[in-house]
Amino acid sequence: MTQDLTSLKPQRPSLYRLAADGRSLDFLFTQCPACHALSFPANAPGCMHCGHPTADAEQVARPGGGTLLEYVTLHVPLVPGMPAPSIAGDIRIAEQVVEEGVIAVDDESALHPGMALRAVAMPLASGDSYGCAFVPAQEAAR
Numbered sequence: 189m190t191q192d193l194t195s196l197k198p199q200r201p202s203l204y205r206l207a208a209d210g211r212s213l214d215f216l217f218t219q220c221p222a223c224h225a226l227s228f229p230a231n232a233p234g235c236m237h238c239g240h241p242t243a244d245a246e247q248v249a250r251p252g253g254g255t256l257l258e259y260v261t262l263h264v265p266l267v268p269g270m271p272a273p274s275i276a277g278d279i280r281i282a283e284q285v286v287e288e289g290v291i292a293v294d295d296e297s298a299l300h301p302g303m304a305l306r307a308v309a310m311p312l313a314s315g316d317s318y319g320c321a322f323v324p325a326q327e328a329a330r
């Protein structure tokens with residue numbers, strides 16, 4: 189991992205940005221002014237927990253990652269440019285917030301439900317941007 193990711197743009201700038209370490213990602217949430225829970229993505233029209241309008245809510249960045257709930261190996265690409273086979277999982281990225289993500293491990297044997305994952309920047313084939321992938325948290329710390 190020697191590529192300078194800071195020169196690349198996020199593929200989905202409304203969802204995440206490069207963290208201070210230059211490799212992992214911060215996710216962008218909206219903090220509800222009424223119930224103080226986090227909603228994702230930040231540009232959702234209302235709080236996903238209580239429905240309160242979040243147009244004026246504060247946007248907060250939190251280290252991207254979460255708890256792996258379940259996962260499946262995909263043998264065809266979900267989106268153009270996605271390698272196959274790849275592993276997709278449901279990841280709880282905040283209290284009551286579950287997102288689907290790509291998990292960058294060689295095979296499912298490296299995974300188990302309940303493990304901690306960290307979001308990292310993955311350079312895309314286009315060469316000028318990065319996407320989001322998840323790796324086991326202890327791997328990201330290396």
Ligand SMILES: [Zn+2]
Binds near residue numbers: 220222224238240
């Ligand atoms: Zn709320």
